[in-house]
Every structure is written in C-alpha cells, then in structure tokens.
Amino acid sequence: MQRKGKTVAGLLAATTALAAMLSACSGSSEKENTSPPGASGSSPASALEGGSPTEISILSIFYQKEPPAADNEILKEVEKRTNTKLDITWVTPNSFSEKVNVTLASGSMPDLTLVTDTGNAAFRAMAQQGAFWDLTELIKSYPNLMKFPDITFTNNLIDGRLYGVPRVRPTEGNAQPLIRTDWLKSLGLEMPKTVDELYAVMQAFKEKAPDGQDGTIGLSGYVNQDNMGQFGFIEDAFNGTSGKYKVVDGRLVDVTLEPSERQALEWFRKAYAEKLIPQDFALLKHDQAKDLVYAGRAGMFSDKPNQIPGMLQELQKAGQKDADLEWLPYLEGPNGKFASKGNGHFGMFVIPKTVPEEKMKKLLAFLDYGASDEGHELANYGRPGIEFNLADGSYELTDKAKNDPSFQFMQNIFMKFDKYANLGTGLPAAKLAEERKLIDEAAEASVTSPINGLTSETALTNGSDYSKKIQDMKTKVIMGDRSLEDWDKLVEQLKTDKTYLKINEEFNAAYQARANANP
C-alpha cells in the first residue's frame, strides 16, 4: 500500500515539477544576475520540490583523498537544495572500470550509474539492446544540461542516440608538464617551448640539481598497461596528434606506424639512458611518480593545472618553502605546436530502464541542477561564508575547505561547462588571469583525438591486446632492453597483420561516415 502511495505522490511531484521547470526556464537569465550566488531560488531543481525527498542511488567515481562521510555537510546541503535522499557508492579510480563492469553484469544497477569507458563492448551492447533510457529527445527540456558544448554530446552517442547524461569536462588544460619554475629561475632558464628545450631543461635539472640532492631527475612519470601514461604528452607532441590516430588528407593514419613515433621513442630512450626519467618508471604508479616531485627529486610531472595548488601544499609540507610550479601550455615537436584537447566529457550517467519514467525525469532534473551555476558553485567551492568567501569576484577557500580531505567530492557528479574549469580553485585574482591566458594559448594549439566517439568492432575485441603488446615494446625500447630495430620489426609485422589493419579500416569508415553526416 505504501509503495503505491509513494508512486502517486511521485507522479504528482513530477507533473508540478515540470510546470515549475517550464516557468523557471523563461526569464532564467535575469534571475541568474539578480540572485546572489549560493541562494536557493526557484531553479530547475524545483522539479524535485514538494512531497517527500526523492531517494536516489548513485554509483560514482571519486578523485579526492577520501570519499565524503554520510553526514558530510555539503552532501546534506545538496540533499536539502534538491529535496533528495542520496545513497551514493563512491569507488576509487583504481578499481572503477572493474566495479562498473561487475555492476552492469549483475543486472541490478543504481538509479544513476556512471560509465567512464563508454567505448566498452559490453556496455555498448547493453545500450543497443535497450537496457538504458534513451535520452536523445528528453534531455532537450533541461536548460542547464543543454548548455554543454556539442562535442560533449556527439562524443557520447551510440548509433546516433544518447543513452546517458554526459559528465561535461573542459577541453583545454590537460595533462602536460608542470615545471618547477623556482628551479628554472635559479638556473637562469626559460620555460621550454620545444621538445629539445624540454630535454635541455631535464638535463639541467639532473646535472645541476637545483636543490642540491644526489640523484635528481628531470621528469617524473609512469606508463600504463596499454599507453604511455603520464609521458603521453611528449609522444603526442612528436606525432602532432592526441593518441593513436592523426588526420592526414581527410584520412585517419595510425601514428604507431609512422616515423614520428620512432623519433619519440629515441627521445625517451636517450632520456632513460641519461637517467633523466625514473629508472623504474615501468613499476611506478601515479602517486609514487608524484612523490618524486614532492621529495624534490624530480622537477617536472605531467598533470592538469588544477593540481598545482595541492602539489605546492605538499611541497611546502616537505620543507620546500620556495617551490613554485607552472603548467606548460603547449610543446613544439617536429609537427609544430601541440597541446592536447580533451573530448569534452568524462563518461556519462546512465539510467537503467527499470527506473520508472517519472523518477527518470527527476534524475534528469537532479543532474540539471548540478549543471546550473548554483549547483556548480556548491560542488566546486561549497557554501558562501563557510567553505569560501568572495573577494573581487574570485573565490577564496577557507581553511575548513582546504583541510577537508573530501572537499569538491560533488564535482564528480555535478559540473557545468566552464572553459577554465581545469585551473586550480582558490587562486588569487592576478594569478587566475595569468593562468587563463595559458589556457587560451593552449586552445590555439590544441588537437583532439580524431577517433573520439568513433568505434571499431575489431578494436573492441582485439584492440587492447594490440595496445598492450605495442606498449610493452615501447617500454622495453625505452629501457634499452630492446633496440629500435626491434621496434621497426614490430611495425613491419603490424603493417602486414590483417586484424590490426582492419581496426584502422573500421575507424576510417566510421570517420568518413561522420564527416559525410556533418560536413
């Protein structure tokens, strides 16, 4: 009986909500200007207002040091503003894809399930078979979600349909070298602009050891099982593209088979032999590679600019009072200036078909609130006067916020599109303006991976085996276990491998099809 009562109430709430939302849409632009930030006025979130709080279960990733406790104040504030009761399962990035695949296979999914690897074969098959709500048309009535750039949507389509709410991400400000500028200054060096200058800086860091430690290296980093990991940026700068494919005369070319890839390997091989990169980079994980920077043993590490404030804090804790870091906006390789451009999203939240339609609409309203200015502010900075204070239009974080190990956790679910969102939070106004300029510089040179949003059936089944085999060879060539001739041999072998070439053909066909569809 009680169940029935709830659904009726839900239905009522949903209809009133829809009406409220429509009225909220008209004239929302004025409201944004007049209402003070942080105040909860009538917003799309009112779709959830009235009646008892909507219970929402969510599976999400978290990148903070700790997931929020159940009684976290910001979490409570989110629940209050959206009239929801949240049951969130937070999973660390280390085991996220595993957890998602097991959840998908189990058949019992939370109301909102985050899928980060939207190219995954099992996931795509389920979407095609109708396991998730098709949101292609529905999403159009949610004004804040519709503010996401087109690239965010197109890269998430499966057979032209949208099966989830994308998590929008800025396209600029990706993992590129963060350099110890205090070391540069003390050695009288400039920020490097080309791959050769970068190499020279690494050499100077190693030989002159600006903080006087033995065994200082130039660049810290690690590789992943199937790609160059945190060293990827330099490889990409040589190839002049993000990732494995490059567009040449309207066709996709696999850079693995190109001479520029060999040049990149030569560069790394030399750097390894001269001990400019960690000798056990093949073993390192993300945190260990970063620890080398904190210990003052490495002068560079590739990451997003938003990592700078946190890393400086760690460096200061380690006693390096004068440490300063700056993000390298682009790097010039043999193929010209290069910066990597993101795909505009980091996965999407899918809603299983087992969720009734009224509730599905509430879930969309919930995420729409997260993409509003107000929701974005709450997720990013917290509450005014408690987690942040406004000074000259820039956000200053309070100590409470700075010392909270799970601060910004809600960012994993709530975000609006902001070109500069990859910059650190709580920067002073002058610094912020400088950093924004760097992002603009990067935007001029940035190249996105041309296969974003495209799929190849063969790649879905066999692609990872090839990526792993290729990456294993790269690692060994860099470490000097194999020669560059061994690399050439592998390239020759791949050039005659029918399955491997089929991946290339399928991506090309998909690429042409998309190019013809939107000329």
Place this chain on the structure above:
Amino acid sequence: MTTLRTLRRDIFLYLLVLPGLLYFVVFKYVPMWGIIISFQNYSPYLGLWHSEWVGWAHFDRLFSNPDFLVILRNTLAINALSLLFFFPLPIALSLMMNEIRNRLFKGAVQSIIYLPHFLSWVVIAGISLIMLSESDGIINGLLEAAGFNRVDFLTNADFFWGLLTLQSIWKEVGWGTVIFLAAIAGVDVQLYEAAKLDGAGKLRQMWHVTLPAIRNVIIILLILRIGHIMDVGFEQVYLMMNGAVSEVAEVFDTYVYRVGILQGQFSFSTAVGLFKSVVGLALVIIANRLSKMFGEEGMY
C-alpha cells in the same frame, strides 16, 4: 528396499551431512550453469535465455590467438618451477622440525615460519619493491656500496619466474609444513624404536621410517597440486607484472581479468576459464591413475 532401510537407520548421520551437501549444491553446482555463457554472446540485459548462441566461436578465438601459446607457456613454467622447487621444501622443513627436541624452541620456530602466510600479496609486493627496486631498493644500495652494478631485479624478464618462485617459497613454506607435521606426529613410535635397535641413525630413520609413513600424504598433496597446474595466484602475478616483463608474466588468470572484467567480454573469459578447468581436471585424473599404477593409494 535396503537403501530405504539404511537411510532410515542412519537418518541422523544424513541430516548431519545435509548442510555440507547443500553448501556444495548451492555454491558449487548451481553456479556451474554459468559456464553455458561461454557458448553464447552473453549480454547481462538479455540474460541467459535470450543471449545469442555462438557455439565454439570463443574457443576458436582463444586457440587461434597467437598469445595463447605464450600465456600457456608462462602458466606452465611458473607452476613447473613451483612444483620443482617449492613442493619439496615443506617436506624437508617438516623433517627438520620433527628433530627439534626443545619444545619451546620448536614452538617459536613454528610461529615465525607461519607468519608470512598471513601477509597479503599486496604487502609482499610492497616489500619486494622496497628491497629490490633499481633506484631506491635496499639490496641495490648494498650492491652499489660493495662496488657492484645495480641490478634491475623487477624489470628484467629473465628474473621474473625465479622472483615469483622465491616469493611463494618465502610466503608459504612454513604454512605448508602444517599437514606434514601432523602426518609425522601420527607415525608409530615403535617403528623408531625398532629402527634404533637395528642400529639406524637419525638419517636412516628419516629415510626408512618417517618418509615412507607420510608417503601417502605427499602423493595426495602432489595430485591436488597438479590439478592446479593451470592456476597461478592472480594477485601475485598481477601485482608484480609491469610492461618490461609482461611477455613472461601474462598468465590465464591475468588474461581473464584483463579481457573479461576490464573489457566486459564475459563469454570469452568464461571460455578461457572453462578450458583451464578442463585441463586441470584431466591432469588430476591422469595423475591419480599413474599413482594407482605404481601401487599407491591415490585420491579416490
């Protein structure tokens, strides 16, 4: 008729067995239906009944994969090394422990050698990294101080199998003595007295009394071990694997994890798992036959 009568007579014994039987039916036999997905293109959404049947396609893919032989080689090599070097050690250790007369000392030694068994592989991988890494490892520090070159223990493909075997020995050799010590404790003391009267020394007693007495236990454990010849501890290999050694490190278990769990190819990885189990079962049967052929008792 007689069956029914015995059933009634021993009703309480059967009731006693029931929970154990239920456990096997519910947790071991019912899930076995799951292996049929290795003949399907299983989709969680369509479920067992509606997924497409593809026959032997996944097995075809496995056997025609050029990496198949590499994975098979690695799996067998790691297990062969373990069988050769690891298996005899707990037996030797138990024989030695059996000769310790001071009970206090014996207890202390036992506790110490059991301890590593309770460490997880994550901890052991961490210890290995601290000891053996090329730039910061303690052993490499000592080597360098003694005037030798640094050695890439963890990223050299030649050392990988040996490293795994040593780790397993360190972790499990003490724990492995439990069963043998128990078996040795059961040996009739009169046999030793008789041997002593005949003038046998300690070594002779071990060779002619202790070892023959626990032969049966050794053979049963060996047959069980052979049944696991296709299994390599997933955690250990996964934690120690890196790009520089992966061509000798990829085994069936890590392959199933990478392809099945990370990429969501459930049917294919089930096929790999099924192949593994069939080989394991066949080996147990063969080993058991062989043991019976040589006049030993065998497992069943």
